[in-house]
Amino acid sequence: MNGYHNITLICFGGGLIKKILLVDDAVEFLKVLKQALEKDFDVQTATGVSEALSLIDNGDIELICSDLDMRDGTKKQVIF
Numbered sequence: 001m002n003g004y005h006n007i008t009l010i011c012f013g014g015g016l017i018k019k020i021l022l023v024d025d026a027v028e029f030l031k032v033l034k035q036a037l038e039k040d041f042d043v044q045t046a047t048g049v050s051e052a053l054s055l056i057d058n059g060d061i062e063l064i065c066s067d068l069d070m071r072d073g074t075k076k077q078v079i080f
Contacts, residue, residue, distance in 0.1 A: 018042055019059065023052040023066040033065075 019042045024030050030045045037043050044059065046052035055061065 015062075017063045019061050020044070020063045020065060021046065021052060021055055021059075021061045023047075023049070023064065025067060 020037060021044050022030055022033055022037075023046045024033075025047050027047060030047065034043045034045055044055055044061070046055055052064070052066070056064075
């Protein structure tokens with residue numbers, strides 16, 4: 001086994017998830033998580049709320065995985 005697993009995410013609307021935004025101010029954690037997911041998904045990363053909001057406004061993100069509390073805000077600001 002190569003250490004990788006195929007991951008499939010299905011949104012509640014029934015479609016397959018392809019574009020994921022990872023948001024965390026822990027840069028090393030973001031790198032590891034991105035490496036684990038980028039084989040199966042188009043992964044974008046943001047190191048804070050303002051960067052995440054910019055990516056959300058400019059793209060067609062289908063799933064957001066966010067840290068609860070970051071230096072420049074909280075996940076609530078990213079989600080809502």
